[in-house]
Every structure is written in structure tokens, then in C-alpha cells.
Amino acid sequence: MIRGLFNKAGNRFAMSKRDTAVIRDEFDPPFEVLEPSSYKAPLIFNSPHSGRVYLEEFLDSSRLDLPDLRRSEDTFVEQLFAPVVTHGAPLMHAHFPRAYLDVNREPYELDPALIAESLPRYANTQSVRVVGGLGTIARVVADAEEIYREPLSLGVALTRISELYKPYHAGLSELMDACTRKFGISVLIDCHSMPSNPLYEADGVRPDFVLGDRFSTSCSPEFTRLVAEQLKAMGYVVAFNKPYAGGFITEHYGRPSRGHHALQIEVNRALYMDETTYKRNANFAKVRRDLEHLTQTMIEIAWSLFDTPRIAAE
DSSP states (O other), rough: OOOEEETSSOOEEEHHHHHHHHHHHHHSSSSSEEESSSSSSSEEEETTTTOOOOOOHHHHHHHEEEEEGGGOOTTTTTHHHHGGGGGGGEEEESOOOOTTTOOOOOOOOOOOTTBBOOTTOOOOOOOOOTTTTTTTSSSSSSOOOOOSOOOOOOOHHHHHHHIIHHHHHHHHHHHHHHHHHHHHHEEEEEEEEEEOOOOGGTTTTSSSEEEEEETSSSSSSSHHHHHHHHHHHHOOOOOEESOOEEEHHHHHOOOOGGGGEEEEEEEEGGGGGEETTTOOOHHHHHHHHHHHHHHHHHHHHHHHHTTOOOGGOO
């Protein structure tokens, strides 16, 4: 049966069976959770933008070539954080690319300049992100170049949301809930990378890391501060909330009053990769080791700061 929704005029539109089949076949799986052999810490790591599977149909529909599309991609971020699994924390990451679908947005931040039909009433068409062309289905890549040759049908957009966005968030929510049941709290570390372009400087300084906690609303400010201190002790330049305070994931899952904390970590890409060739640089292994050490520190901080009994991890 073809599932359908309604537009503003009350007319029914259908999501494409064909597009559904393509997504299910090509993104198999669309995301994965790397699970530890034993859960030992109340931390969850998430890399929503490191997907590197580009469908042929998507490439054919784009006016950009693959290297240009990859500018929105958090290349290798899931590999940088992969050692967290050996320390007892899960790592979730997408296989689909951010330029195809962005799970760090509301489910229906839809761009009227991109979608051919009229949008449903529940769509958020006026958010700052949509106006900038970076909604749930992005109209532009990170440097504002238009992605598509022609507008997308609403059915295509809704199929991506149904088949990729909703399952991804269902999986992330379950990880958060399971962590809270086991440890009494959950601390989501949302892992991203940022261009080294001077446009992304914070207060005139080009940071190595930007920690985003929605200006102390999505995560314990003390936790954020202690993470920053550890990074600074390793010789890195750290900024807070500028230019990245955290996106939808940080805002949506960060509920400190309920024991749910969410901290976004942005890593300067120049630290670990060549931004032109999309290859790891000679410093990749060091950054990975430093992030593993940071993970160990975050685990210790979580135990002490949130007064969570270690016996729960046994």
C-alpha cells in the first residue's frame, strides 16, 4: 500500500514505492550502531553527518560533482571516535550523506524553494536553517552552492524522511532511553567536523574544537567546562557555542532536568584530513588517540559529576 499525507489544499500525495525501494536497497543499512561488548559508561556517541554512500540517482540529479557534494560531509568523524566502543560506549553513525538528508534538523524543515508542490501545513518553512538552504533536505551544500538541477517532488522528500530520518531518530531515542534505564542518566556526545575556513573563526580565533551546549541549556555547564579543560590541556584551542551552539539533535535530546545531557563536539577538519583530497593526513592517528583519551576523561567526569554509581555498569 502506498502511504500518503496531505498538502495545504487537502489533496493527498503519495510517497514513491520506487524511491522507497531504492533507499532500502542502496542504504543497507542506512545507519549502524557499533555496540560495546559491555556497556560501561552512561555515554552515547553519535555521528549523523559522516555518511559517504552517494546514490547514483542523487548524483545524476545534482548540478554538483561528488567532491563538491562532500563539502557538507563530516568525513571520517565516525572513525575518529570509533575507539569509544572499546571503553564501553556505543557509537551510532549514518551511511547516507548529509547532502541527501540531514537528521540534525526538525523532521519537516522543508524548503519551498526546493520542493515543487505546495508544502503541508506542519512543515517548518521559515526556520533560519531553511532560509539558508540547509533544511532537512538541503538545497545547498555548506558553501551555498545549489545542489539540484530541478526541484524535488514532495513525495521524494517525504520518502527520505520516512525511510531514513524517522528510523534514525527512533534508534537514537532507544539508545538514550536504554542508557537512562541502566545508569540513571544519559550523556549524548554529538560528533561533527567543521571546515578550517577563516569564516568559521570564533571571536577572531580559529578553534580546533567548538563545544556546543545550546548556551548551557542542553548539557551540564560543568560537564562542558571540564571537557574543554581536558582539550586545552592537550594543547588544543577550544571555543564555546560560536559559531556552533548545537543543532536539532543537541536541542531535542538535551534535557538536563530529566537526566538527559547532550553536548556537540566540532573538530576542525584541518587537524586530521586534507580538505581538498578528502584523505587522512599524518596527524589523523594522533587526533584519534587524543579523542580516545578525551573519552576516558568524559567517562570519569560523568561518574563523578552526576553521582552515578559505578556498580550499574557491571
